[in-house]
Amino acid sequence: MSITFHNRTIETDEEGYLLDPEKWTPELAEVLVKEYEAAGNKPVTETGWLLINYFRDYYDDHMKHPSMHQLLKDRAKNDGKHFKDEEAYRDFLYELFPQGPVRVLCKLAGLPNPKHEVET
Numbered sequence: 001m002s003i004t005f006h007n008r009t010i011e012t013d014e015e016g017y018l019l020d021p022e023k024w025t026p027e028l029a030e031v032l033v034k035e036y037e038a039a040g041n042k043p044v045t046e047t048g049w050l051l052i053n054y055f056r057d058y059y060d061d062h063m064k065h066p067s068m069h070q071l072l073k074d075r076a077k078n079d080g081k082h083f084k085d086e087e088a089y090r091d092f093l094y095e096l097f098p099q100g101p102v103r104v105l106c107k108l109a110g111l112p113n114p115k116h117e118v119e120t
Contacts, residue, residue, distance in 0.1 A: 024056070054066075
């Protein structure tokens with residue numbers, strides 16, 4: 001499968017994850033988000049964009065996507081002064097991305113398919 005973007009073809013796996021994370025750009029992210037929303041998903045909020053960028057930064061630093069545990073540990077403190085604990089923040093993330101925050105954010109951030117990731 002592939003995505004055509006700015007007269008370029010960007011290869012994806014069968015689920016739409018980029019095969020080469022280096023091909024991702026913020027402009028491509030906008031296309032991915034529009035496709036995600038057009039498929040009937042909730043609109044990506046400002047918080048969603050912050051999370052997409054967090055996933056990109058984490059991947060750039062660690063060459064892997066953050067686990068749900070790492071996401072909760074890092075972001076609950078930064079995003080959620082109004083969240084009592086990581087569990088409340090996890091529930092908030094599932095409100096934003098009901099299909100699974102890690103899976104959706106990896107796709108929107110142009111990261112490899114986290115098919116073996118178990119989100120809890």
